[in-house]
């Protein structure tokens with residue numbers, strides 16, 4: 184059985200060094216110290232911990248890793264440049280190691296803040312202080328505690344009341360050396376404001392192992408709307424751990440999609456807390472594990488108040504001795520009447536060597552609610568395969584068509600066509616569709 | 624038999640490790656002719672159609688299927704299709720997330736050499752011609768394959784694909800059931816458009832009505848996994864009036 188051990192580099196000296204380096208305000212130092220205490224007090228997950236039972240913990244081990252340093256090379260790869268050009272974003276930022284290597288934004292809407300988190304602490308201290316750690320903090324998991332204590336930089340977005348940011352904003356996170364990498368995104372969308380944001384994690388392969396710990400905090404005030412994409416396509420030497428959590432005010436709406444394609448192992452915890460009446464959270468997910476990859480997904484739809492709507496659709500495929508897990512939870516608090524909550528997980532098992540575990544769950548403490556959950560796991564339907572082959576498609580082409588068609592249901596609901604197309608291209612490349620890899 | 628036929632010879636087939644369904648089918652469809660296959664529910668007509676197309680649900684225990692003199696038993700379904708066989712299914716499946724246009728492009732390209740893929744213009748012209756032949760709205764080609772299609776629309780899609788793929792031999796399994804009168808005419812027109820010296824078809828149906836539009840050269844009757852009678856087109860009318868009981872009695876089935 185795998186047991187995880189601590190990392191000697193995670194200590195008080197390390198956080199003091201960060202606070203000193205950036206001359207951080209006292210409140211932030213105090214937060215980091217508290218987070219570190221909380222980290223130290225929390226045991227590492229084991230396979231006996233319910234939430235981690237099907238996780239191959241060793242693949243997320245941090246023992247012996249150093250904290251991420253400056254990148255070896257601050258340049259941005261051609262591929263990432265193309266991704267930026269293709270993203271239609273009116274503001275982008277590139278994080279590499281602990282550095283921001285690109286920041287460009289020409290945001291025409293008034294009062295929008297889009298900057299790196301470090302700069303935000305200096306220039307928008309009150310905004311940051313009010314919201315940082317309000318959604319993702321050291322109380323949640325060993326890894327949110329680690330991130331809360333040790334993050335060095337990240338992305339900060341604030342959209343003021345009534346402002347609609349028309350074009351997407353995006354952050355690309357990359358790396359060229361191993362260790363423990365930390366990323367943090369804090370998005371605050373104020374009353375009746377709107378935003379579309381893309382967080383993309385990607386790298387060219389490098390030799391060392393990188394453990395990347397990402398925290399995404401989303402605050403949606405009353406009537407705010409956010410479309411959020413988390414796209415994980417790291418090179419295969421990376422293990423990715425991501426807590427992506429949103430708090431939704433009255434009538435706020437979140438449309439999120441969490442995509443896991445790259446890395447050696449990845450865990451995405453996607454959580455919405457519906458705090459304001461009438462708020463809506465659509466949480467989509469797509470994953471495709473091949474060549475031994477291991478992907479964990481966890482969703483939480485927490486209805487803390489009445490008239491909330493939430494809809495989870497996670498679809499994935501596994502092949503070549505890979506594994507995926509999904510576990511989902513709908514929590515409806517007492518008093519959260521007239522809740523509508525749906526949760527669907529569907530998996531394609533493309534060979535016998537691969538494995539899927541799917542555990543949908545409900546915890547309902549109100550009586551006037553509509554909730555449903557469903558989960559399926561199975562091979563490509565034989566009748567569909569036969570149908571396609573009866574038209575002359577070779578078996579491998581039939582399989583490509585069926586897998587992409589199966590996953591298409593998720594991407595067809597993403598209202599960002601460029602992102603949807605890119606994800607479909609990566610999926611096709613993983614499937615070995617001829618001529619696609621070259622175009623990525 | 625001659626070169627230009629689809630020939631079923633003493634064919635016995637069963638569900639894999641299960642019950643026998645075809646118990647010695649003999650049948651010849653020459654290229655250039657259209658034959659009808661009739662028979663009571665459950666007699667094995669669809670099974671025969673799917674076995675010819677290579678459905679892995681079934682296994683052949685005896686006999687042979689010859690396409691222009693060559694056995695196709697060892698061929699996968701896709702190879703059979705590329706050799707010019709086509710089955711319009713009685714119950715076409717829904718394939719989510721794949722548009723008719725993309726699917727047909729892949730199906731056409733599967734018949735061509737790598738590097739010689741069909742041009743965009745040529746493809747759309749071909750597709751549009753077929754859509755028009757069926758009096759259909761062009762937007763249909765962007766819809767996902769049979770997703771949310773009505774019963775009749777699925778049948779129409781099967782004929783659309785036939786027109787685009789231009790097989791040498793087609794088996795139409797109850798393409799007429801579920802069609803309204805207008806659609807029946809349109810679909811028959813589609814099949815008649817494909818008709819010619821290079822095209823052979825086996826049309827499975829329960830109704831004389833269809834055979835008024837697609838006039839068969841011969842009619843075969845299947846009972847309990849065997850073709851028990853073959854006759855001219857008038858045989859279909861006789862069945863329409865008298866049912867199957869007299870045939871059962873005549874053959875002692």
Ligand SMILES: Nc1ncnc2c1ncn2[C@@H]1O[C@H](COP(=O)(O)OP(=O)(O)OP(=O)(O)O)[C@@H](O)[C@H]1O
Pocket residue numbers: 638644662663664665666667668669670671680713
């Ligand atoms: N995959 C299968 N599993 C179980 N039974 C099957 C299967 N395929 C065929 N059968 C059985 O074999 C028999 C013949 O079925 P088939 O569909 O070929 O009949 P049919 O002549 O096409 O009937 P219909 O006119 O109703 O379409 C039926 O009893 C049917 O239930």
Ligand SMILES: [Mg+2]
Pocket residue numbers: 668669670713796797
């Ligand atoms: Mg039938």
